[in-house]
Structure formats: structure tokens, C-alpha cells
Amino acid sequence: MLASFDWDVIQRSLPYLFREGMTFTVTLTVLAMFFGIILGTLLAMMRLSSFKPLAVAAGGYVNLMRSVPLVLVIFWFYFLVPYIGAWILRQNEPIKVGAFLSSVVTFTLFEAAYYCEIMRAGIQSIPRGQVWAGYALGLNYWQTMGNVVLPQAFRNMMPVLLTQTIILFQDTSLVYVLSITDFLGAASKIAQRDGRLVEMYLFVAVVYFIISYFLSYLVKRLQLRIAVPGKL
Amino acid sequence: MKYNWNWGIFWQPAADGSGTWLHYLLVGVVWTLGTALAAWLIALAAGSVLGVMRTTPSKWAVRFGNAYVEFFRNVPLLVQMFLWFFVLPELLPTAIGDWIKQMPPPWSAYLPAVLCLGFYTAARVAEQVRAGIQSLPRGQMMAGTAVGFTLPQAYRYVILPQAYRIILPPLTSEFLNIIKNSSIALTIGLLELTARARAMSEFTFQVFEAFTAATVLYLLINIVVVFGMRWVERRLAVPGLIAVGGAPQAGH
Amino acid sequence: MAMIEMKNVSKWYGTFQVLTNCTTSVDKGEVVVVCGPSGSGKSTLIKCVNALEPFQKGDVLVDGVSVADPKTDLPKLRSRVGMVFQHFELFPHMSVTDNLALAQIKVLGRSRGEATARGMKYLDRVGLKEHAHKYPGQLSGGQQQRVAIARGLSMDPIAMLFDEPTSALDPEMINEVLDVMVQLAQEGMTMMVVTHEMGFARKVANRVIFMDRGEIVEDAKKDDFFGKPRSERAVQFLSKILHH
Numbered sequence: 257m258l259a260s261f262d263w264d265v266i267q268r269s270l271p272y273l274f275r276e277g278m279t280f281t282v283t284l285t286v287l288a289m290f291f292g293i294i295l296g297t298l299l300a301m302m303r304l305s306s307f308k309p310l311a312v313a314a315g316g317y318v319n320l321m322r323s324v325p326l327v328l329v330i331f332w333f334y335f336l337v338p339y340i341g342a343w344i345l346r347q348n349e350p351i352k353v354g355a356f357l358s359s360v361v362t363f364t365l366f367e368a369a370y371y372c373e374i375m376r377a378g379i380q381s382i383p384r385g386q387v388w389a390g391y392a393l394g395l396n397y398w399q400t401m402g403n404v405v406l407p408q409a410f411r412n413m414m415p416v417l418l419t420q421t422i423i424l425f426q427d428t429s430l431v432y433v434l435s436i437t438d439f440l441g442a443a444s445k446i447a448q449r450d451g452r453l454v455e456m457y458l459f460v461a462v463v464y465f466i467i468s469y470f471l472s473y474l475v476k477r478l479q480l481r482i483a484v485p486g487k488l
Numbered sequence: 489m490k491y492n493w494n495w496g497i498f499w500q501p502a503a504d505g506s507g508t509w510l511h512y513l514l515v516g517v518v519w520t521l522g523t524a525l526a527a528w529l530i531a532l533a534a535g536s537v538l539g540v541m542r543t544t545p546s547k548w549a550v551r552f553g554n555a556y557v558e559f560f561r562n563v564p565l566l567v568q569m570f571l572w573f574f575v576l577p578e579l580l581p582t583a584i585g586d587w588i589k590q591m592p593p594p595w596s597a598y599l600p601a602v603l604c605l606g607f608y609t610a611a612r613v614a615e616q617v618r619a620g621i622q623s624l625p626r627g628q629m630m631a632g633t634a635v636g637f638t639l640p641q642a643y644r645y646v647i648l649p650q651a652y653r654i655i656l657p658p659l660t661s662e663f664l665n666i667i668k669n670s671s672i673a674l675t676i677g678l679l680e681l682t683a684r685a686r687a688m689s690e691f692t693f694q695v696f697e698a699f700t701a702a703t704v705l706y707l708l709i710n711i712v713v714v715f716g717m718r719w720v721e722r723r724l725a726v727p728g729l730i731a732v733g734g735a736p737q738a739g740h
Numbered sequence: 741m742a743m744i745e746m747k748n749v750s751k752w753y754g755t756f757q758v759l760t761n762c763t764t765s766v767d768k769g770e771v772v773v774v775c776g777p778s779g780s781g782k783s784t785l786i787k788c789v790n791a792l793e794p795f796q797k798g799d800v801l802v803d804g805v806s807v808a809d810p811k812t813d814l815p816k817l818r819s820r821v822g823m824v825f826q827h828f829e830l831f832p833h834m835s836v837t838d839n840l841a842l843a844q845i846k847v848l849g850r851s852r853g854e855a856t857a858r859g860m861k862y863l864d865r866v867g868l869k870e871h872a873h874k875y876p877g878q879l880s881g882g883q884q885q886r887v888a889i890a891r892g893l894s895m896d897p898i899a900m901l902f903d904e905p906t907s908a909l910d911p912e913m914i915n916e917v918l919d920v921m922v923q924l925a926q927e928g929m930t931m932m933v934v935t936h937e938m939g940f941a942r943k944v945a946n947r948v949i950f951m952d953r954g955e956i957v958e959d960a961k962k963d964d965f966f967g968k969p970r971s972e973r974a975v976q977f978l979s980k981i982l983h984h
Contacts (some may be wrong), residue, residue, distance in 0.1 A: 278675040323664075323710045324703055325671035326627060330704075339491070348889035351634050388792050389829035393895060394819025403842060407833050426564035440567060461571055462561050468562035473542045 266453045266459050269443070277442030280356070284438070285425045289361035292424070293417060295364060296371025301401065303376055315374070321369035326430055334434055335364040355436045359428075367424050376414050378409035418475045422468055429464075439463070489558060497694045500699065502677035509688055513701055516684035517709070519594070523601050523670045523680060528663055530606025531613050538610060541618025553614060566672050568608055572600040573676040593677060601673035609666050616658045620651035644651055660717040667709060681705060742801070743899050743930045744767045749798035754964055758784050759795065760954045768900070771931045773941040773962075774831055776951035777977060782934045783826075785951065786901050789932065790818045803898055819847045822892025826904040828884040830876040836863065836887050837872045840894045848895065855894075860888040866920050882913030889920055899930040906937055942966065950974045 302314035317477035321329070337358050338350035345351060382405050390400035410417075429440040437445065440460055498510040506512060525639065542553035560568070577585040624647060632642030652659075674683035685702035689695040744766040751759040759762040759781050765773045765837040774782045787793040790802055791814050800807040805817055820957050830839050840859030844850045850858070863869050876884055877957045885905060890902055902921065906914045925931055925944035935941070941948055941962065948965040952973045958965060969975050 320707075321701075322707050323668075325668040325682055327674065328685070328699065328702055328706070331682070331686055331689075332699055335689075335699065383827075383829075385825055385827050385829040386831065388787075388825075389825060389831070391792055391815075392818055392821075392823035392825075392901075393788055393891070394815045394817075394847040395843055396815045399846050402589040403846065404831055408831075411833060426562075429564040429566045430672070432566060440564070447574075453570075454578045457567065457570045457575050463560070463569050464564055464567060465562045469558065472562070 261450055262455050265450050266445065269276070269446045269456070273303035273439065273442050277439035280437060281425070281428050281439040284356070284363060284428050284431075285421065286426075287360050288367055291360075293365040293368035293371050293375075295368035297375045297406065300366060300375035300379055303372065304379060308483055311349065318369040318372050321366055322373075326366060326427060327433055329361075329366050330362050330430060330433060333365070335356050341468055355431070355434060358434075359431050359436065363424065363428065367420070367427075370420055372422060374413050375409060376418045377418075378413035379405055381412060382408050384403050415479045418478070419472070420485055422471050422475070425471070426464065427469060432478055461475055491696065492693075493696070494692075494694050497688075497692050497697050497698055500692075502688070504610035504692045504726055509692070509698075510687065510701075513681065513684050513698075513705065516679060516681035517705055519598075519678065520667060520670050520680040521709070523598065523605065523673060523678065524667045526602045526664070526676075527605035527609060527670070530602070531609035531662070531666065534610035535613025536617055536648075539621065540648075542614065542618045544639070553618075557611045560608050564735050565604070565608055565669055566675060567606045569601065569672055569676055570606040573597070576600070579648060597673060597676045597678035600676060601670065601678050604664055605669055605673075608669075609662055612662050612665070613659065616655045616662065617651065620655035621647055623654060624650055626655065653726065656717065657696045658719050658726070660714065663717075664710060664713055668711070668722070742766065743770075743803055744789055744932060745801040746785075746789070747787070747799050750796050751784060751788065751793065751795040751797075759788070762798070762951075764794070764949060764959055765954060766930060766932050768857070768898075768930050769778065769928045770853070770946045771925045771933065771944050772930075772947045772949060773945040774932065774934045774949045774951060774959075775936065775938070775941070775977070779953070780951040781954040782951045783903050785901050786903050786932060786934050789901055790821045790823060791980075792823075815847065815953065819843065819895055820898050822895055822897035822900040824885070824888050824892055824900065824902045824905050826907050828876070828888045828908070830884050830888055830891070832876050835873055835875055836868070836879075837878070839887065840891050841915050843891075844894055855872050858896075862893045863887070865893070868888045880913060881909045882916045885909065885913075885917045886920055889913075889917070889924075893924075899932065900902060900924065902933040903929065904934050904936070936981060938966075938978075950977065952977075 264427045269394055291323065299314045299318060301311045303318070305311055337353045341347075341351040341353055343350060386404055386408070387400055389395065390404040431438050432441050434439065443456040443460045498513075499508050500506070502509045502512040504512070504513065532686055538553045538556055539551040542557075544550065563571075577588040579585075581587070587601075588596075628650070629642055632646040633639075637645060670678075670680050673680060673681040674686070679687070681702055685698045689698040692698070742765040746762055746764050749759055749762040749926045752755065762781075762785055774784050774786065784793055788795050789802065789807070789870070791800075794852065798808070802817055802821060806812055807814075812881065825857070830836075831842070832952060834842065837856055837859055840863065841852065841855035842894075844855035844858065848855075855934075860869065860872060862878060863872060866889055868883060868886055871879060871887075876887070879887065889900075902909070905921070906917050909917065914937070918937060921931070921940065930960070933940070933945075948958070948962055950958055950965070950969070950971070957971045958969060958974050960970070965974070966978070969978060975980050
């Protein structure tokens with residue numbers, strides 16, 4: 257079988273695969289990570305707040321997102337975002353939202369639930385005395401969170417946050433269900449056009465493997481370097 | 489806002505003539521659970537073997553186990569699904585390949601989906617099993633061999649009974665993950681719950697109703713599984729053996 | 741003039757009462773030591789002064805400002821009262837300099853230059869000037885606690901609260917911290933100190949409060965307390981701990 261392996265189709269498609277496909281995948285990953293962590297941190301703070309309605313609302317959101325398949329969430333937001341957009345912009349008809357924007361919203365909101373649980377554990381791992389010390393100096397809640405708790409929580413949770421991002425990177429391949437051209441989608445198009453499913457899908461698997469494995473390796477190294485100076 | 493609500497759609501006949509739309513979705517639940525359970529059996533069996541392998545003194549067993557986990561972890565599940573469905577039949581000897589390609593739907597989608605989910609989840613189960621075994625005090629293995637057990641016997645009678653109890657909570661998580669991940673098989677044509685919700689929404693235009701039903705059904709499945717596992721945990725509980733709390737793990 | 745006044749403070753954790761009708765005061769320049777067995781509520785009491793622990797009944801007045809009043813600006817009140825914790829609680833992700841400067845900048849609105857300079861002044865007073873650029877993880881327990889005292893002082897507080905400041909220290913480091921506290925007392929700082937260190941109390945305390953099971957059992961001038969304690973429980977406590 258290896259004799260008929262068409263290396264050429266891979267070579268020919270490289271520009272398309274990476275310029276169109278991989279760019280989409282990487283951009284989506286970076287944006288969803290950035291906004292997802294911000295939203296996730298806010299959700300974590302809400303879950304830990306003593307104001308019950310906030311805690312319950314955040315908890316309900318996180319549990320819902322974690323109980324439902326990502327594919328279903330993708331469909332949900334593909335359908336919902338135009339309506340929400342119309343409601344925000346006060347239009348009568350659902351507005352047209354591009355595939356990219358819809359994806360960013362979907363993945364941000366979905367991954368935020370997972371980032372939330374990570375940050376929640378991170379925040380809870382900071383000893384209460386640190387919070388007291390901040391308050392005792394006259395810092396208010398936001399100052400204490402921003403200057404004392406969150407910097408330490410992020411440092412401690414950085415490896416887990418990054419590992420979750422690697423998972424997010426792999427999850428973006430699911431935009432396939434909306435026929436969006438990410439890396440996998442691009443390969444799929446070529447595969448079907450040229451009848452070269454085996455070559456293209458094997459190539460995709462190898463590329464994802466190399467990137468994910470390499471990123472995991474970087475995370476392990478970062479773990480060593482980011483330790484607070486003087487602290488073990 | 490321009491959307492025609494129609495919650496009564498569930499009682500109207502489905503497009504494929506099998507019954508109401510509600511019935512159509514419930515059949516999807518059966519396919520979801522059927523896929524998940526079959527895959528779970530593979531995952532438990534293979535994952536246990538791999539997890540144990542990674543804790544044995546044999547260097548090659550450890551390396552093989554690690555390589556397996558690394559492979560299945562670093563390739564997206566959807567890509568793996570495509571490999572099983574599109575690529576594997578081509579790589580096998582022509583006779584077997586042809587037999588696979590001739591399988592009628594839904595088995596043509598069901599079999600690759602089960603194998604894909606099973607072996608993918610096996611990697612994650614292997615991680616849990618390994619962690620569970622390694623969380624036991626070293627003295628347990630020593631005590632086992634001290635009474636005269638061989639290595640396999642020590643695992644069977646001393647190590648594994650304790651390790652499995654410890655990892656019941658994360659294993660429950662993995663089982664819930666398999667149920668969610670089964671939705672990915674819609675890309676290869678498996679008509680599980682999410683696929684059917686999408687089909688229903690495309691056919692009736694009652695998108696909101698269809699996806700709400702699917703969401704509610706997934707939540708119900710979750711609740712049933714969580715309560716079921718708690719019952720299992722209670723029945724297996726050993727007084728005084730406290731489960732190791734998990735550090736926050738990344739993942740779905 | 742009472743700098744700190746506590747009036748009938750009572751606190752419950754759920755149904756369990758941890759403080760019962762605690763009334764006392766600390767005048768300007770006074771040094772009051774609070775002692776008692778574990779679980780007597782002394783840490784909880786002192787944390788009520790700057791509202792780190794909420795209380796359900798009674799009130800605390802700091803320089804005339806009510807702690808229980810919902811309209812009180814608590815961060816502002818807390819910025820005027822320094823606190824030193826048993827486990828130091830320096831911010832491990834910041835250098836010593838930044839630890840000292842943070843609240844000065846964010847709460848008092850001082851410029852970075854001014855905050856750093858003042859921090860250095862107090863750091864020098866506690867004898868740790870050379871360690872300004874180090875991180876807490878690189879300091880010993882005694883050094884960390886002295887930095888914590890300097891951190892409290894940098895806010896130019898009207899009073900300082902100490903919650904068992906030496907209880908987490910190895911014996912050979914206790915004195916370096918107590919020396920700083922003695923010096924502070926002699927300079928006229930209003931201090932409320934929860935401690936087991938009776939030597940310190942004998943040296944600089946004006947009054948000693950003895951607590952047991954959430955109640956203030958004795959509240960007497962130092963000489964009266966050590967010479968003729970009135971309550972049975974205080975006698976027992978003293979006999980147990982004065983055997984060093």
C-alpha cells in the first residue's frame with residue numbers, strides 16, 4: 257500500500273493547509289484561550305463569592321457547559337449568536353454572523369467553564385492569611401484579588417491552564433461539523449477533491465501530534481522556570 | 489423576534505416515519521448509550537492493562553504504555569475518528585478492508601466509533617489507573633510479595649482492589665466524557681442523539697426545541713450516571729479507606 | 741483617649757458561640773497583651789478589631805470610627821491599623837520592597853518613589869535594609885516577620901495588632917522579633933498583642949487581658965495580673981506557662 261502513497265498531494269497542499277487552515281485553527285485557539293481565561297477567572301470569583309445568586313448562577317453555567325457535548329454547544333451557538341446579536345443591536349431579523357466570530361464565541365464560552373474550575377482550585381489554594389494580610393493593609397476586594405490572590409493563583413495554575421489550552425487547540429477541529437475551514441477542514445476538502453483521504457488524514461494526525469507533543473514539552477519546561485524566585 | 493415556537497413538534501410524526509420526533513430523539517439516546525457502553529468496556533479493559541503496564545518493573549512495558557498514551561492524547565478525537573473510518577480500511581489487507589467497507593449502516597459507523605472511542609478513552613483510563621496504583625503506599629506491594637504473592641497475584645489481590653476504589657470518581661468522569669464524545673461520531677454518520685437533534689432541526693426548522701430536548705436528555709443521562717456511580721461507590725466503600733482527592737485536571 | 745474600644749462583642753460560628761460579651765479598650769500609647777489557652781478566642785477577638793472577622797453583636801470603635809456600622813469605609817479603617825500575622829503572610833510573589841510599597845501606593849496613593857523610600861526607612865528600623873531586593877522565600881522566619889512588621893509600619897498606622905507573632909518561629913528567632921516589638925512599644929505605639937510570651941508582657945505591657953472560652957476573664961494592669969491574678973483559670977494558666 258505504501259507504494260501508492262501519494263506524497264505529492266501533501267506537498268502541493270501545504271500552502272493551503274497552513275495559510276488557510278492552520279491560521280484559522282491557531283487564531284481561534286489563541287482568542288478562545290485569552291477570552292476564555294478571563295471569563296473563566298470571573299466565573300471562578302463568582303462561584304467563590306459570598307453573594308449566593310452569583311455563586312449559583314456561575315455554578316449552574318459551569319455545570320451545564322461541562323455536562324453537554326461540545327458538538328452540541330457548537331450547534332447551539334451557531335443558531336443562537338445571530339439572535340443574540342440581533343437582540344444586542346436591536347434588529348428585527350437575526351443578523352448574519354460569520355463562521356469565525358461564531359466559533360470564537362462558542363469556544364470562549366465553552367472553555368471558560370473548564371478554565372473556571374482550574375482557576376477556582378487555584379484561588380482556593382491560596383492561604384486565607386494572604387487575603388487577610390491584603391485586607392489588613394486596607395486593600396479592598398478587587399485590589400486584594402488583583403495584586404495578591406490572582407497573581408499567585410495564575411502562577412500556580414499556569415501548567416494546568418496551558419494543558420487545557422492544548423486540549424482547546426485539539427477541540428477546534430470540531431468546527432468541521434459546520435463545514436468551517438480549519439486545519440482539518442482544509443485537509444478534508446483536499447482529500448475529497450483529490451480522492452486522497454488516507455494521505456491527508458494521516459498527515460493531519462501527524463501534524464497535530466507533533467504540535468501537541470511539542471507544546472506539552474514546552475509546558476513542562478515552563479513549569480520549572482516560572483517558579484517564584486526563592487520558593488520551591 | 490422572528491422565530492416560530494412550536495413545542496408540540498415532539499408529538500408530530502418524524503420524517504423517517506419511525507414515530508414521533510420525540511421517539512426519534514429517544515432512539516438517538518439509545519445509540520448514544522449503546523456506543524458509550526461498548527466503548528467503555530474496551531476502555532476499561534485496555535486502559536487497565538496499559539495502566540498496570542506503566543507501573544511494572546519492566547522498562548519496555550512502561551515505554552509502550554507511555555507511547556500509547558502520548559499518541560492518543562496528542563491527536564484530536566475527531567481526527568482519530570477519521571483515521572478509524574477512512575484510513576484503517578485502506579491500510580488493512582484488502583480482504584479485511586473490503587469486508588469493512590461493505591458493512592451496512594449503521595454498523596459501518598457504529599463499529600469504528602466504538603473502537604475509536606474505546607481506544608482513545610483507554611489512554612485516559614490508563615492514566616487514572618497508573619495514578620491510582622502509584623498513590624498507594626509502597627509498602628502495599630512489599631506486603632503483598634512478603635506473603636508470597638507473585639507479581640500478578642499482588643496486583644490482583646492487593647493493589648488493584650484499592651486502586652480502583654480510589655479512582656472511582658475520576659473514572660466516572662471518564663465515562664461521562666465517553667458519553668459526550670460519542671457525539672463526534674455524527675461526522676461518520678452515526679445517528680446518535682446530537683445527530684438526530686440536528687436532523688430534526690434541519691427538517692422542521694424548530695431548532696430551539698430540538699436542541700433544548702437534546703440538552704435536557706444529556707443532562708438527564710448525566711444525573712443518572714452520577715447517581716448510579718455514587719451507589720456503586722457506596723457499595724464498594726471500605727470503612728476508613730478515603731479516596732485520594734484529585735488535583736484539578738485539564739480536560740473534558 | 742481610647743484608640744480601640746470593644747463593647748459587648750459577641751460572635752457565633754453558626755450555633756457555636758466563640759466570643760461572649762467582650763468589652764475592653766486600648767488607650768493611645770498603651771500596650772495590651774491578650775493571653776489565654778488555645779481556643780479561647782483571642783485570635784478571633786483581635787481580628788474583630790479590624791473587621792477581618794465579622795461579629796454579630798456589639799461594636800468596635802477604632803479612633804472613634806465604628807467597625808460594625810455598614811456605612812464605615814472598612815478599607816480606609818484597616819489602612820490606619822497595622823496587623824502582623826502568626827504566619828507572616830508576606831506576599832511571596834513580590835520582593836520585600838514591593839511588599840512594603842504595595843498598600844502605600846494602592847491605598848494611600850503615595851508615589852512609587854515615596855512608597856519605596858518609606859518602606860526602606862522602616863526596613864532599616866527592623867534591621868533588614870540589605871534584604872530589600874530579596875523575595876520572602878529567601879528569608880528566614882524571623883526575617884520575614886520583621887519585614888511584616890515593617891510592612892505594617894509603612895502605612896503609618898495609629899495602632900498595631902499582633903496575632904501570635906512569634907508562635908510560628910523557631911526559638912532562636914523569637915528574640916529578634918520581640919526586640920523590634922519592645923522598641924516599638926517604647927516609642928509609644930499603641931499595641932494589642934496576642935501572645936504566649938510572658939517575658940515580653942512583663943517587660944512592656946501596660947495591661948494584660950486573659951481570655952478563656954470566648955470570654956474576657958481578667959483585664960488588669962500588668963503588675964496586678966502577674967502578682968495577684970483573681971480568677972482560678974488565670975492562676976492555672978499562668979502556672980502552666982510560666983515554667984520556662
